[in-house]
Amino acid sequence: MQINGVAEGPDRTISLSLRDNHDYWVILDPSKQALYLNSTGRVLDRDPPSYIQSIVVQVQCTNELIGTVILHEVRIVVRDRNDNAPRFQQPRYYVAVSELTPVGTTIFSGFWGNNGATDIDDGPNGQIEYTIQYNPKDPTANRTFDIPLTLFGAVVLRERLNYEEITRYLVIIQANDRAPYPSERRTASTTLTVDVLDGDDLGPMFLPCTLVGNTRDCSPITYRAHVLELTEPSKVNPLNVTPPIQAVDQDRNIQPPSDRPGILYSILIGQGKNNGTHCLFANLKLKFWMRNNQAPYFLETSYHGYVNESITSGGPP
Numbered sequence: 604m605q606i607n608g609v610a611e612g613p614d615r616t617i618s619l620s621l622r623d624n625h626d627y628w629v630i631l632d633p634s635k636q637a638l639y640l641n642s643t644g645r646v647l648d649r650d651p652p653s654y655i656q657s658i659v660v661q662v663q664c665t666n667e668l669i670g671t672v673i674l675h676e677v678r679i680v681v682r683d684r685n686d687n688a689p690r691f692q693q694p695r696y697y698v699a700v701s702e703l704t705p706v707g708t709t710i711f712s713g714f715w716g717n718n719g720a721t722d723i724d725d726g727p728n729g730q731i732e733y734t735i736q737y738n739p740k741d742p743t744a745n746r747t748f749d750i751p752l753t754l755f756g757a758v759v760l761r762e763r764l765n766y767e768e769i770t771r772y773l774v775i776i777q778a779n780d781r782a783p784y785p786s787e788r789r790t791a792s793t794t795l796t797v798d799v800l801d802g803d804d805l806g807p808m809f810l811p812c813t814l815v816g817n818t819r820d821c822s823p824i825t826y827r828a829h830v831l832e833l834t835e836p837s838k839v840n841p842l843n844v845t846p847p848i849q850a851v852d853q854d855r856n857i858q859p860p861s862d863r864p865g866i867l868y869s870i871l872i873g874q875g876k877n878n879g880t881h882c883l884f885a886n887l888k889l890k891f892w893m894r895n896n897q898a899p900y901f902l903e904t905s906y907h908g909y910v911n912e913s914i915t916s917g918g919p920p
Contacts, residue, residue: 604636604675606664615667622661622674629660629679638662638677649681650723656681683725688789689778691720696776696795698758702766703802707759710748711795714756720778720791727781730754736775736792744772748797764799766856767819772797805853807866809885811846819853825886832891842889850883 608617611634619633628647630639638660640647649656658679665672698711714720714733722729733756735745749761758774774795782788812821828842850866857863871884 604638604662604677606636606662606675608664608666610634610636617667618665620663620665622663624660625658628658629677631662638679640679647681649683649725650687683728685724685728685780685782685787685789687722687724687728689720689722689731689780689791691778691791691793692718693793695793697798698795699798699800700760700764701800701802702764703804704760704764706761706763709757710760710797711758712755714776719756720793722780722789724780727783730781731756731778732781734777734779736777738773738775741773743769744774744797747772748774750776758795766799766801767805767853770799772799800858801854801856803854803857803862803864807850807852807883809883810849810851823885825888827888827890829890829892832894833896834894844887848885848887 606617606619609615610617610619619631619636621629621631628641630641631637632639646653647655658681660677660679662675662677663672664675696711696713698713700710704710719733720731722731732753733750734753735748735750735758737745747760747762747764749759750756751759756776756778758776774797775792776795777790777792779788779790808821809824811824813824814820815822826844826846826848828844830839830842848868850868852864852866854863870887
């Protein structure tokens, strides 16, 4: 402290003591004019719950010759040490996303505010940034989603979703503090479960469906019906079609069920052409059977022929 005078021994000219030494964090050695931290059995912690960010004591110097008193304020600033790792406020996070969501859309912003990870350290040691890590149990998750702004932690869709291929992603989110030296940074991880919702992106398909190879396309199907000619319509309607005409929408899990589109059937004349992405066509072949309700008849009332008299029996005329 460089106070002029002798504080110990028979030639002492000053005496030194401490004032306002709360919780006795400071020890004074008058002979050396040195202060020591009294941390035996306890921790000097800047972080919660202690919140000891500084210690202020008064060093009282008394002039033994004339009795004057001088006070010297000593302020000890407690610097932060990166001794705490980030902690997520929730054990896990969840979001549901439609498969029709455009690429580039923010699908999750639930880390904003105090709902994400927090770090009780101070300064850069307490600042959080988020990244997506590779998940060996879900190897496509880290390429399907991204966090462009690591300090905000908003998850953005990077690739198009397809409910028919993947219905759930398990995205590993890592939070790390921003300690000046990367080797000293601490991390924490959580899982963001992304459920893919079925969207109206597929048209109907006629049943029965026979898949073509390894695709999701059905082989063309032809329905058949037989009708006897001259039959009253009331006796043949509805037509007995083999197999029965039936179509289902390939988007079977659209929620809520009231939003699921219905199937509309219509008859087109000629070759059907796809006039919409949700239209499908099948052929219906009708075979008409003739009824045996007509007797044969001659086209002429009489016919004339000539025979040579020399012709033998059974020979050509």
